[in-house]
Amino acid sequence: MTQGSCLCGACTYKTSATPKGPSMCHCSQCRAQSGGVWSSAYVPRSELIISGPVKWFASSPSARRGFCPECGSFLFWEAHDEDTTSFSLGSLSKPTGVTLEKHIFTADKGDYYTIADGLPQKD
Numbered sequence: 001m002t003q004g005s006c007l008c009g010a011c012t013y014k015t016s017a018t019p020k021g022p023s024m025c026h027c028s029q030c031r032a033q034s035g036g037v038w039s040s041a042y043v044p045r046s047e048l049i050i051s052g053p054v055k056w057f058a059s060s061p062s063a064r065r066g067f068c069p070e071c072g073s074f075l076f077w078e079a080h081d082e083d084t085t086s087f088s089l090g091s092l093s094k095p096t097g098v099t100l101e102k103h104i105f106t107a108d109k110g111d112y113y114t115i116a117d118g119l120p121q122k123d
């Protein structure tokens, strides 16, 4: 079982599906919302059980972002044309069983840090 929660504990989630595509996103939206880069993995939407007062924000016409309205933790990302939900790796309980595979949207990364872990980078 993979499970996690926001910082204050009001919002929790769990899944028995195996998380796929663990990545670290450097896009400007993820950096603005998370305060840093946003690490996530995804599972089928139907296999993710979300509890608590998660609030959803339409960050673009094609996607929405879920966060805890109490503590502000950025927990979920969903594209309207996909049947998966991405959840933040930072909110996972240990042991996560997840290992980061790649960096994405690196062309949009901040200019205040360097990616130096040798993992694949996708623009």
Ligand SMILES: [Zn+2]
Pocket: 006, 007, 008, 009, 010, 011, 068, 069, 070, 071, 072, 073
């Ligand atoms: Zn919270």
Ligand SMILES: [Zn+2]
Pocket: 025, 026, 027, 028, 029, 030, 031, 038, 105
């Ligand atoms: Zn992003």
